[in-house]
Amino acid sequence: MLDLGNLMTAMVTPFNQDLEVDYNILQKLSLNLIENKTTGLVVFGTTGESPTLTKEEKLNIVKSVKEISNGVPVIAGSGSYSTKDTIELSQECEKAGADALLIVSPYYNKPDQRGLYEHFKSVANSVNIPVILYNHPGRTGVTIEVSTLEKLIEIDNIVAIKDSSCNIELSTQYLRVATPNFKVYSGDDSVNFPLYCLGAAGAVSVASHIVGKQISEMFNLIDQKELKKAREIHFSLVDLFKALFCAPSPAPVKAALNLKGINAGGVRLPLTSLTEENYNRILNVVNKI
Numbered sequence: 001m002l003d004l005g006n007l008m009t010a011m012v013t014p015f016n017q018d019l020e021v022d023y024n025i026l027q028k029l030s031l032n033l034i035e036n037k038t039t040g041l042v043v044f045g046t047t048g049e050s051p052t053l054t055k056e057e058k059l060n061i062v063k064s065v066k067e068i069s070n071g072v073p074v075i076a077g078s079g080s081y082s083t084k085d086t087i088e089l090s091q092e093c094e095k096a097g098a099d100a101l102l103i104v105s106p107y108y109n110k111p112d113q114r115g116l117y118e119h120f121k122s123v124a125n126s127v128n129i130p131v132i133l134y135n136h137p138g139r140t141g142v143t144i145e146v147s148t149l150e151k152l153i154e155i156d157n158i159v160a161i162k163d164s165s166c167n168i169e170l171s172t173q174y175l176r177v178a179t180p181n182f183k184v185y186s187g188d189d190s191v192n193f194p195l196y197c198l199g200a201a202g203a204v205s206v207a208s209h210i211v212g213k214q215i216s217e218m219f220n221l222i223d224q225k226e227l228k229k230a231r232e233i234h235f236s237l238v239d240l241f242k243a244l245f246c247a248p249s250p251a252p253v254k255a256a257l258n259l260k261g262i263n264a265g266g267v268r269l270p271l272t273s274l275t276e277e278n279y280n281r282i283l284n285v286v287n288k289i
Contacts, residue, residue: 001181002100002130004073004160005039006202006219008185009209010047012250012257013061015265021057022265023064029209029262030065034072037216038208041065045077045102046139047206047250052268055089059096066097079104079134083119087126100130102162102204107140113148124155131157136164136187146173153182162187162204168194175199189215189241193234196222206244210256211237211289243285246278255282 011033014025030041043061044050050058058076066074076093078101080086090101103123105116124131133152137143143165144152152158163171164187171191174184175198183201186192192203196219208215214233221230244252250267251274257264259282266273274282 002073002159003039004075004100004132004183004185004201006196007038007208007212007216008040008042008073008075008202008204009033009038009212010042010045010204010206011065012209012254012264013044013048013053014263015268017265019266019268021053021061022263023060025263025265026061026064027068029257029264030068032262033208033212034070036208036212038072038212039202040073040075040100040204041069042075042077042102042204045134045204046104046136047253048077049250049268049271050077052271055092058089059092062093062096062098073099075100075102075132077102077104077134079106079123081106081108083122086119086123090123090127094127094129098129100132100159101127102132102134104134104136105140105142105144107142110141113145116142116144117148117151120152120158121155124158127157129157130159131155132185133158133161134164134187135161138164138166143170146170146177149174150177153177153179159183160185160201163195164188166191171195171200172198189244190238193218193222193231197227206249206253207237207241209253210244210260210286211240240285240289243281246281247274248272252278252282255279256286259283259286 076098160183186203218233254264
């Protein structure tokens, strides 16, 4: 069984000055994340600007990261609003070396629960690697309901869910129905602490680009029942968590990485670079870490 660990990073896609994928920086970033306690590398998810990447770029990203991952799982965000397209890309990502897939709920066309179930089932049955479901109602317009999740858990290679709902009640219900072989991951850094205390397996994090060691230490302290110390780490990171979403992601985290000496570059339209006000906000927070 694939071990995803407790701290996957939803990676940015570094671009050069011409906004082309910079594969050298991509590998440098991957190694830096592993060094800073990342246990799984999630490529071209939301933070990786998946809507503006070509299929060729996505497959090359999988190959590039896999080349240097040294056993750390590479998870490809191959989901879209088309089941057929999702299956095709998922199969190609598997061939390219992806260890698992992150499949977001279909967005824009807003399927009902029966449609969600059939979509995820069809994708999972089309590949031989683990599938992580991705619940993000704020971006997709639909929620994976608990009753739907219960049925999806029965599919052998659906092994986890990333929950970005920021709905503690929903996350709690997910945790209640989870089996020993099915994991629930926080998809928003602001709720990493409470969800891990409730039994989540960890997080798919954006902030781990900058503070991976601190988040990992927080999880370790919770495991050791040192809740006061763990809570102090969480409180110390709240300002960063907020700042990293002061503008459409991943512009803020790319700015933070640039300040840290990893040249992640800019973002592709329709996303835009940070305003001076938001850049200064990132600068102030990063300087305090």
